[in-house]
Amino acid sequence: MPRKATASSKSSPRGARIRTHVRVMLDEEIAMGPGKADLLEAIRDTGSISAAGKQLGMSYRRAWLLVDTMNRCFKTPLVETSAGGVAGGGARISVAGEDMLRRYRALETAIAKITEKGFGDIKPMLRRSPQLPTSRE
Amino acid sequence: MPRKATASSKSSPRGARIRTHVRVMLDEEIAMGPGKADLLEAIRDTGSISAAGKQLGMSYRRAWLLVDTMNRCFKTPLVETSAGGVAGGGARISVAGEDMLRRYRALETAIAKITEKGFGDIKPMLRRSPQLPTSRE
Numbered sequence: 001m002p003r004k005a006t007a008s009s010k011s012s013p014r015g016a017r018i019r020t021h022v023r024v025m026l027d028e029e030i031a032m033g034p035g036k037a038d039l040l041e042a043i044r045d046t047g048s049i050s051a052a053g054k055q056l057g058m059s060y061r062r063a064w065l066l067v068d069t070m071n072r073c074f075k076t077p078l079v080e081t082s083a084g085g086v087a088g089g090g091a092r093i094s095v096a097g098e099d100m101l102r103r104y105r106a107l108e109t110a111i112a113k114i115t116e117k118g119f120g121d122i123k124p125m126l127r128r129s130p131q132l133p134t135s136r137e
Numbered sequence: 138m139p140r141k142a143t144a145s146s147k148s149s150p151r152g153a154r155i156r157t158h159v160r161v162m163l164d165e166e167i168a169m170g171p172g173k174a175d176l177l178e179a180i181r182d183t184g185s186i187s188a189a190g191k192q193l194g195m196s197y198r199r200a201w202l203l204v205d206t207m208n209r210c211f212k213t214p215l216v217e218t219s220a221g222g223v224a225g226g227g228a229r230i231s232v233a234g235e236d237m238l239r240r241y242r243a244l245e246t247a248i249a250k251i252t253e254k255g256f257g258d259i260k261p262m263l264r265r266s267p268q269l270p271t272s273r274e
Contacts, residue, residue, distance in 0.1 A: 015163070069267070072268040074262055103258045106255065106258075107251070107256075107259070111157065111252065126168060126212065129163065130209045
């Protein structure tokens with residue numbers, strides 16, 4: 001089957017690179033991952049779930065669900081909401097949240113170091129750009 | 138070496154664990170990732186794209202597209218198809234394909250080692266299971 005040559009116009013990254021995603025799973029939930037770590041940082045920086053969500057381009061509902069998932073997975077909630085309730089009040093990350101964030105980022109950094117080293121062996125085998133898709137028929 | 142068919146075993150894993158996905162990107166294409174590495178191994182073991190796809194629970198079309206993407210991203214094709222053509226004939230992984238697979242698996246192993254170490258710091262903070270979702274209203 002012929003595949004359309006998709007020339008997407010949005011400025012996507014070019015060239016050869018390596019991406020590593022680390023996800024901490026608890027049963028079927030993602031307890032911690034790249035999006036949740038970014039959200040924790042944004043809550044720390046903005047003091048609110050909705051401002052943090054806005055900063056990351058996610059809806060309030062999505063940000064709230066990510067916070068809820070994290071809090072349900074850890075022994076101590078990573079995010080604390082203060083007076084005014086979840087909708088109106090502020091939010092901040094707990095000591096456990098700071099701690100978790102530090103451990104997760106440290107793991108990401110360690111992985112990035114290993115990854116860059118391994119990528120050095122892989123990159124020379126890659127073209128500069130992919131060839132166009134092969135038409136099958 | 139037949140690898141366990143992960144695709145159809147739907148009993149979802151339980152408990153706390155960490156997952157790391159490594160993807161080699163070239164422009165917008167995934168040149169190499171967990172699915173493509175598994176497919177390379179299955180082609181090596183079965184000698185055909187369609188048998189490899191079947192072993193991994195993917196359609197022939199999907200397996201073919203993954204092979205095409207890999208081959209378009211690397212200087213030397215990772216999979217060679219032999220007489221009979223793509224539809225009927227056999228397939229095998231090239232020397233470059235073996236080489237790439239080895240480098241990718243080595244990188245995964247190095248990352249897994251780091252990851253397990255880092256996960257030792259994270260796991261004690263997790264519950265045994267997530268609490269039930271909070272009702273928002």
